[in-house]
Every structure is written in structure tokens, then in C-alpha cells.
Amino acid sequence: EIRTYPVKIKGQALVLGIARDITARKLAEEALRESQRTLEAVVETAPTLIVLTDPQGRILLFNRACEELTGYKREEVVGKTIAELFLPPEWIPIVQKRFADPYAPEVRAPHENPWITKSGEERLIEWRCTVLPSPLDGRAYVLGTGLDITERKRVEEALPKSAICCVH
Numbered sequence: 001e002i003r004t005y006p007v008k009i010k011g012q013a014l015v016l017g018i019a020r021d022i023t024a025r026k027l028a029e030e031a032l033r034e035s036q037r038t039l040e041a042v043v044e045t046a047p048t049l050i051v052l053t054d055p056q057g058r059i060l061l062f063n064r065a066c067e068e069l070t071g072y073k074r075e076e077v078v079g080k081t082i083a084e085l086f087l088p089p090e091w092i093p094i095v096q097k098r099f100a101d102p103y104a105p106e107v108r109a110p111h112e113n114p115w116i117t118k119s120g121e122e123r124l125i126e127w128r129c130t131v132l133p134s135p136l137d138g139r140a141y142v143l144g145t146g147l148d149i150t151e152r153k154r155v156e157e158a159l160p161k162s163a164i165c166c167v168h
Contacts, residue, residue, distance in 0.1 A: 001019070001020045001021075002017060002020075004016065004018075005018075008147065043063050044063055044064050045064070046065060048147060049063070049069060050063040050144070050145055050146075051066060052142070052143050053082065053146075055102070055139045055141065058080065059080060059081070062074040069087075069123060070115065070117045070118055071118030071119055072118050082095070086115040087114070087116070090123070100141065102131045102140035103140065107129050108131070110128050111127050112124055112127070122150075123148050125147065127146045128144070129142050
């Protein structure tokens, strides 16, 4: 990197030049970009629902698995809250209470709640969340990963009803 500055020394106009080797910085920046591209590819191709919300609960990240499950495109959900888009009304206070203090242990505990898709179908999602504090201001962002367990729960509920027990 070279910077030049016009200067006058003893009435004579000169150009002062400062050179600095920025090779290490450029290599570090490229490594960071490559790491970010890799992480974005993992998030996008993961079969798991991945959602990142800001401290106000607004959606910042919504991966392809979320789009496929819900029928919403990320452009439709970014900036909106999970409560206004996906939760049945009776679940809104339950989820809001759970996330009132993002550092509370119950935020990180596995939990289940229904999501309503764009078509109106209800799906049961098992969530695992973690808090990501901002290094700039300490605000808490919540990263949630979820699995659609709707079919598994239906099978589990149907098994006791259809199981035949024989005693010899």
C-alpha cells in the first residue's frame, strides 16, 4: 500500500511517500472470506432448519430447509418475528416467556413448538438454541436449529393404539 502526500520543505514542493506491506492482511481477509463462503454453504445445504434472530426476535437468517418446510422465501421473513409468522396464537406468550431472558438456561434446553406453514399446515419442530452475544455491544442474538418431528410424533402416538400384545 502506497500513500503520497504533497509537502513543502524549505520552500521546495516535494512528494512524501509512505509504503506499507499489507500482504499478511490481504491473505487474512481472503481466508476470512473463504471461511465465510464455506459456512454459508453449510448453512444453506444443511437439512436442519437454521434461524438467527436479533435481540428483538426479528429473523436475520432463514436457510433453505426453512424455506422448504414453511413455503416462505427468506425475503418474505427477514425482518419479521417468528411469533408473527409461524406461531399459533396460544404459543406466542409461551415462546416469548422462554426467550424473555436470552441467557436463561431454558433458552438452550431442547424444546418443541408448532410452526404454521404458509399453506396453514401445522408442523411440530424440535429446537436447540444458543445465544450469540455481539462482540460490539453484547446484545444477544439467538441461533436456533430445528428438526421437523411431526411424522415421528404421529407414529409414536399411533404405536400404543395399534400394538398387539400377546402373553403365552
